[in-house]
Amino acid sequence: MLYNYYPGCTLSTKAKALDQAARACAAKLGFPLVELPEWQCCGAVYPLAPDAIAERLGAARALISARDKGGVLVTLCSACHHVLKRVNDDLARDEEIRNKVNAYLEVKEPYQGETKVLHFLEVLRDQVGFAKLAQLVTHPLTGRKIGAYYGCMLLRPSKVLAFDDPENPQLLENFLQALGATPVRYGMRNECCTGYMAVTNPGLCKQMVGEILRSARDEEAQALITACPLCRYNLVANAAPEQKVPVYYFTELLAQALGLQTEAAPVQAGGEG
Amino acid sequence: MVDKVQEQVEALRRLAHTPLQDCIQCGRCSAGCPVAFKMDLLPHRVVWELAQGNLETLLKATAPWQCVSCFACQNRCPRGVSPAAVMEALRLTAIRQQGANKYDAAQLEHFDPELPQQALVAVFRKFNK
Amino acid sequence: MQKIGVFVCWCGSNIATTVDVAQVVAAVKTIPNVAFAADYKYMCSEGGQELIHKAVQDYQLDRIVVCSCSPRMHEATFRNCAEQVGINPYLVEIANIREQCSWIIKDRAQATAKAIQLAKAAIAKVRFNTPLTPGESKVVKRALVIGGGIAGIQAALDIAEAGYKVDIVERQPAIGGRMAQLDKTFPTLDCSACILTPKMMDAANHPNIKLYTYSEVEAVSGFVGNFEVKIRQKARSVDAKRCTGCGICTEKCPSRKTSSEFELGLKTRGAIYIPFSQALPKVPVIDREHCLKFQTGKCGICSKVCPAECIDYTQQDEIITEHYGAIVAATGFDLLPLDKFGEYGYQDSPDVITSLEFERLTNATGPTEGHLVCPSTGKEPKSVIIVSCVGSRDTSGRGKTYCSKICCMYNAKQAMYIREKYPQIDVTVFYIDVRTPGKAFDEFYRRAVEEFNVHYIKGQVGKVLKDARGGLTVFASDLLSDKHLMLHADMVILATAVKPAAGARKLATMLTASMDNDDFFTEAHPKLRPVESPTAGIFLAGMCQGPKDIPETVSQAGAAAVKVVGLLAKDKLRTNPCVAHCQENICSGCLACEKVCPYGAITAETKTVINLAGVKEQRTVAVVNQTLCQGCGACTVACPAAAMDLKGFSNQEILAEVDALC
Structure with missing residues (x-):
């Protein structure tokens, strides 16, 4: 199977650590990622209005291109995952959107949502399997108490994304377990970090990040992992000094556990306490 | 005049594209909204006012600019209604007017260089046209 | 002409x-x-x-x-x-x-x-109709009640009192059902056990009632007036005839880690156990999955300590076959599992409980002997929040579309109960609507507000979080003041949606009784025949037909009993003459009909027949037992030669109808 890969804008710039570790791990785990040529930005937010056609085209181009190359599209960034899956769902279900997008892009063979969009974590869970992954771990993260931070874009709306139980997700905890770490469940792990409010309303963002970190620290998490560059940025840059914990991309810990060397992430904050 | 209001209400409903009449006003959306404490019109009210066609109340509200589109409201709604979609409809109705952009690009100069691209793209999608 | x-x-x-x-x-x-x-x-x-x-x-x-x-x-x-x-x-x-x-x-x-x-x-x-005469079938003067909760007990008592034999099949080791788990009952707040136990005793001791506990219906055949039912009596591993119910075995059992079904997991029990103190019959049962003797071969303590020598590790399941004229389904309800409602923290905090669990926590025979304490700390809560409509009125696919009907009343009951016994505890109820139609019901709810100072807030809870202080943070909305709330609580009670008991659909299939999309049994007519299934001879009582409280359940059970008695009072029933028959000269003896017949009404017989060529010959043909046949017509469409025909709906009659239309 060809694993077409959609890195998205942030992974090519500010979140190279997320990207590079992922490529190295995927190669090692037997699903090498092949970057989709000439991909465009997905738009970062899903255009909710049914008449927002132009805003769907970036994602649609990627989906069509992947359809023509075997039909699988893997992504890593939570926002890209969210937008790609939802636009794909629109193209499969909404006749008006489908017709307009196909007409605009002058697609020879009309696209109807055939591409299977997978988050990297879904490939790990469903195709590699966490039992198999655990066997491949050479440097287990034994003794490390790590909380998974899902945020919103991986999980919701669950009917379309079908990633995991939106209110009681398990995927990242099972992932951490496979790496030998001790997963820490905490109540705020599926609440929003306020995302782009970091730009327009930093006060609000700091407050919400404070709630998330308090919840994680109450359950004694020593570090957090996430799949989203913006979540990671907020949890680090908008954390109160007394609440700071290291926040890693999940692929960084995966690379570590598999014994792979990758470039360190740019935003760093303190050691695990 | 009345017709014009009705027309705008209908346009909003088309943009929101969610079954307003299915709402039973339980308030679960507002209860679980992470930014509800900042909102002048709570998510359940946004749905209610659009169902009632109270255009003035809706256009006055600043809540859409606090909404972060995290979809907690939509996912927890027991009736399959999306308050998030109504918020988006209100934002679009505002910014699709001439010169109604909500975010001044000049401000970006003062921002943290570490800020991920996705945040900037999102802001321009949500606040500007 | x-x-x-x-x-x-x-x-x-x-x-x-x-x-x-x-x-x-x-x-x-x-x-x-x-x-x-x-x-x-x-x-x-x-x-x-x-x-x-x-x-x-x-x-x-x-x-x-x-x-x-x-x-x-x-x-x-x-x-x-x-x-x-x-x-x-x-x-x-x-x-x-x-x-x-x-x-x-x-x-x-x-x-x-x-x-x-x-x-x-x-x-x-x-034009092609022929005169038909109904036959007669006998009525077996015995009824079966499936389910030994309050619905089943009441129906059985009423049938028995009218002078007919009735058997109760209950899959749990004791009768009593959900009502036995409740502490008090609305709207009069009588103690549930005080009013249920005498009825359980009456049922257990009535000469016309036979109890099959720890038993399940395995197969049903036959039809109204004469159903044949196979009942599996599961092996208790205890000789019920000799057991005195002394309970020494249950005290001495060294395996203590199994969570008690009756106590909803709030307490553990031994591998040999009596589900609750007033259980009837008061005979223990060995849960073989958790018994050391069955799992490792070692132990056998219960057998050593039993003064009546009634422990029998070799006991086998027994299949009992019995005939009944009528059957009452009274299979009751379960609560909707909360695994899809993670935001309420039920999986994360032991202090988030269902309303049914609360009943055990306030029951004098429950795990805390009736002291209301937080399961996490064992300490009395200072504040309790009750959430209505958890999983009810939900069309999103996560919950149930219907109103569970009983919650508004038990919310008021539980809130009042707390405020009466512990006036220092603050109680808040979040509601969408308060629905209290029923005699003295709205007055009951208003008493909670007016006399007991229970805070009723129109709004819902969005999320419950464990907080560092050991309590719970509750995010909610107050729709009348248009506010978002962040509250502290020590205990959260979830008024969880009801659903038909597990296995109801399997039973309905055996009974050929119809069900709705939610697996509630459907009634023959929602207004005029509310206690009868459309399948003749099957009657309905209690929650298996739809959400209802105890007063309604008892009324329905009584009504179902009257219908059963009305049926059993007849000596013979007129049978439907529109049954199948085989045109033997056409029948090839392939017996495709026998395979599709759901009533076992078709058999093969070797007969002398005159074939289509007019020649006598000896061969196998299908024969329809006219008493067993219910006229469903499955055989007529399965027959490749069109030899099977249904009286009143013959091929000729149907084709004439079709011809007239085309």
Whole structure:
């Protein structure tokens, strides 16, 4: 199977650590990622209005291109995952959107949502399997108490994304377990970090990040992992000094556990306490 | 005049594209909204006012600019209604007017260089046209 | 020559508004053999029936077609009407020009044309109808009640009191059901055990009632008046006849880690256990999955300590076959599992509980002996939040679309209970609507607010978080003050949606009783036949038919019992003569019919038959037992040679109908 890969804008710039570790791990785990040529930005937010056609085209181009190359599209960034899956769902279900997008892009063979969009974590869970992954771990993260931070874009709306139980997700905890770490469940792990409010309303963002970190620290998490560059940025840059914990991309810990060397992430904050 | 209001209400409903009449006003959306404490019109009210066609109340509200589109409201709604979609409809109705952009690009100069691209793209999608 | 009378009903305005009845009469009059046709405002009324009688006499009619409502409504009426003037009831045909015509077509010309078509088809069929005579079948004077909760117990007691034998099958080791788990009952706040235990005793001791506990219905065959039921009595590993119920075995059992089903996991029990203190029968059962003796071969302590020597590790399940004239389904309810509602923190905090768990926590026989404490700390809570409608009124696919009906009342009950016993505890109820229709119900709810100072907030809870102080943070909305709330609570009670008990669908399939999409048994008519299943001989009581409280359940159980008694009081039932028969000269003996017959009514027999060539020969043919056959017609479509035919719906009759339409 060809694993077409959609890195998205942030992974090519500010979140190279997320990207590079992922490529190295995927190669090692037997699903090498092949970057989709000439991909465009997905738009970062899903255009909710049914008449927002132009805003769907970036994602649609990627989906069509992947359809023509075997039909699988893997992504890593939570926002890209969210937008790609939802636009794909629109193209499969909404006749008006489908017709307009196909007409605009002058697609020879009309696209109807055939591409299977997978988050990297879904490939790990469903195709590699966490039992198999655990066997491949050479440097287990034994003794490390790590909380998974899902945020919103991986999980919701669950009917379309079908990633995991939106209110009681398990995927990242099972992932951490496979790496030998001790997963820490905490109540705020599926609440929003306020995302782009970091730009327009930093006060609000700091407050919400404070709630998330308090919840994680109450359950004694020593570090957090996430799949989203913006979540990671907020949890680090908008954390109160007394609440700071290291926040890693999940692929960084995966690379570590598999014994792979990758470039360190740019935003760093303190050691695990 | 009345017709014009009705027309705008209908346009909003088309943009929101969610079954307003299915709402039973339980308030679960507002209860679980992470930014509800900042909102002048709570998510359940946004749905209610659009169902009632109270255009003035809706256009006055600043809540859409606090909404972060995290979809907690939509996912927890027991009736399959999306308050998030109504918020988006209100934002679009505002910014699709001439010169109604909500975010001044000049401000970006003062921002943290570490800020991920996705945040900037999102802001321009949500606040500007 | 046949003389057919056609009677077109207006059904007041129901038919006549959209169908031009005069035109229908005029059209059918031109059809050969139609000797008389007329319309009338209400054909089912006395006047309408007199009109039919008079026409039969005046025109010597021998067959009747009534164009009216659905045969489900008035076929029996017109068959009786015909019989009174000497026409065999099976020479009556109904053309349904109401449900299948006037109610669904708006255009008058179209509706009239369709009514004429339907009338023509019925006339075509009635020409080939043959007189039929119903047979008789005996009624077994014994009833079966499936489920030993309050519904089943009440139904069984009422049937037994009327003088009939009745068996109760209960899959748990003891009768009592959900009501046995409750602390107090609304609206009068009597102690649940105080009013239930005497009924359990009455049922256990009644000479007409036999209890099969720790038993399940395994198979059902037969039909109204004579069902054959196989009951699996699971091995208790205890000789129930010798056991005195002393309970020493349950105290000495070294395996103590199994969570108690009766205590909803709030307490553990031994591998040999009696589910609760007032259990009936008071006979323990060994849970073999958790018993050391069964799992490792070692132990056997219960057997050593039993003074009556009644522990029997070799006991086997027993299959009992019994015959019943009628069956009552009273299988009760479960709570909706909360695994899809992670935001309420039920999986994360032991202090988030369901309302049923709360009943155990306040029950004097429960895990805390009735002291209300937080399961996490063992300390009394300072504040309690009750959340209504958890999983009810939910069309999103996560929960149930219906209102669970009992929650508003038990929320008020539980809130009042806390405030009365612990006035220092603050109680808040979040609600969407407070629904309290019922005698003294709204007054009961208002008492919670007015006398007991329970805070009722219109709004819902969005998220419950464990907080560092050991309590719970509750995010909620107050819709009347238009506020978002962040509250602290020590305990959260979730008023969780009810759903039919597990296994209800499997049972319904065995009973050939119909169910709705939520797996509630459906009633024969929602208003006029609320305690009967559409399947003859099957009756319904309690939650298995829909959400209901104890007063309603008891009423329904009593009503179901009356229906059962009415059936058992008959010595014989008239059987439906519209059954299958085999045209032996065509039958090839392939027995495809035998395989599809759900009633086991078809057998193979070797007979001397005259084949199609007119030659006598000896061969295997299918034979229909006319008493067992229920006339479903499955065999007639399975038969490759069309040798199987259904009386009253013969191939010839059906084809004539089709021909008239095409």
